Amino acid sequence: MQTDYAKICERMGRSQELSEFKRSTVIGCHLCNKSIHEISLLLNIPQSTVGGIITKSKQLGTMATKPRSERGQHMLKRTVCRRRKLSAESIVKDLQASCGLQISSTAVCRELHRMGFHG
Known part of the structure; x- marks a missing residue:
């Protein structure tokens, strides 16, 4: 019971x-x-x-579910917080290895800038 x-x-x-x-x-x-x-x-x-x-x-007017937010943004923030001196290219390689995401270094820089990481 x-x-x-x-x-x-x-x-x-x-x-x-x-x-x-x-x-x-x-x-x-x-x-x-x-x-x-x-x-x-x-x-x-x-x-x-x-x-x-x-x-x-x-x-x-629909019952369809929205797709869940992508895991990539969380992984990106976690990666940058742990190792701040990584280049955009190495972050891209890291994300591709861990999540299988296909993303460009320009998109990584843009997202990091949007999250408040500069430099």
Whole structure:
């Protein structure tokens, strides 16, 4: 038997996106005049997620998910913070080796400048 804490942790995993079917089911339940609380209990989804899906559906008219932000910007900032004296070309090689990103040295310089790194 699971504890309440285990049930909450199981429901609150943030690493997964909901499938198209679950999002459609949320919208279908909403159109059948079910409350957010009822939909949450029925589908075992947090109420905030259900509310977000309904709001997004109303505002944008779609249930499609946006692509997640690219990991490259975080990797770039982390690389520069650890080793500040690297050239743009060596940063490009580092990012290609670790993430498989295809990026030019000009784009690296532009992003670094946008992040507040100068010089």
